[in-house]
Amino acid sequence: MSFNAAATAAEPSVVxxxxxxxxxxxxLTEILKSLSDTKAEDIVQIDLRGRSTIGDHMVIASxxxxxxxxxxxxxxxxxxxxxxxxxxxxxxxxSDDWILVDTGDVIVHIFRPEVREFYQLExxxxxxxxxxxxV
Numbered sequence: 001m002s003f004n005a006a007a008t009a010a011e012p013s014v015v016x017x018x019x020x021x022x023x024x025x026x027x028l029t030e031i032l033k034s035l036s037d038t039k040a041e042d043i044v045q046i047d048l049r050g051r052s053t054i055g056d057h058m059v060i061a062s063x064x065x066x067x068x069x070x071x072x073x074x075x076x077x078x079x080x081x082x083x084x085x086x087x088x089x090x091x092x093x094x095s096d097d098w099i100l101v102d103t104g105d106v107i108v109h110i111f112r113p114e115v116r117e118f119y120q121l122e123x124x125x126x127x128x129x130x131x132x133x134x135v
Contacts, residue, residue, distance in 0.1 A: 022084055024056035024105035031106055034079040035061050038072045040110065046125045058125060059108045062116050066096035072110050073099040 028045065035043050040061035049056050063069035073090055080086045080103065091100040097115045101108040109121060 022086060027080070027084065027086060027103050027106045028057045028059070030080060030083050031059055031076065031103075031108055034076045035059070035072065035108075037079075038075045039068070040072050041113075042116075044122055046122070048125070051125075055102075055105050055107045057106045058121075059106065060111070060116070060121055061108070062111050062113050064113070066112060069099055069110050069112055070096045073101055073108075076101050076108065076110075 032043065032045065040063060043059065043061045046058040046060070047056070048054065048058055061072065063072050070093065073093065077088045077090055080088050086103055089102045091102070092098050097112050098119070099110045101110065109116075111119070
């Protein structure tokens with residue numbers, strides 16, 4: 001296996017970015033714009049680089065009702081497709097309590113406030129990892 005092939009195998013997002021010139025930071029900027037435009041509340045962004053391989057960024061936001069949560073997710077997916085020609089996977093659309101929009105590099109969680117409070121994802125991801133000395 002050549003060096004380039006090994007690097008490509010380890011970093012699939014690098015290949016996608018090279019093909020369409022789209023970076024995770026560009027996606028994040030458009031996601032934050034769309035969430036703001038659709039009146040999402042309590043928007044929190046978490047940098048996952050170096051902490052997890054699930055993506056580069058996580059965004060957590062709230063909608064005031066199930067209807068607004070659904071509308072925010074739908075508008076976000078449409079905005080990404082129109083603006084960046086980026087497709088996003090949507091999970092949880094049937095419940096409208098917690099919808100996940102995944103671009104591959106940026107994971108967006110959109111909650112109703114009560115559900116967000118119950119799961120407290122911010123606390124889990126913003127807490128520094130325990131050091132090996134404390135284990």
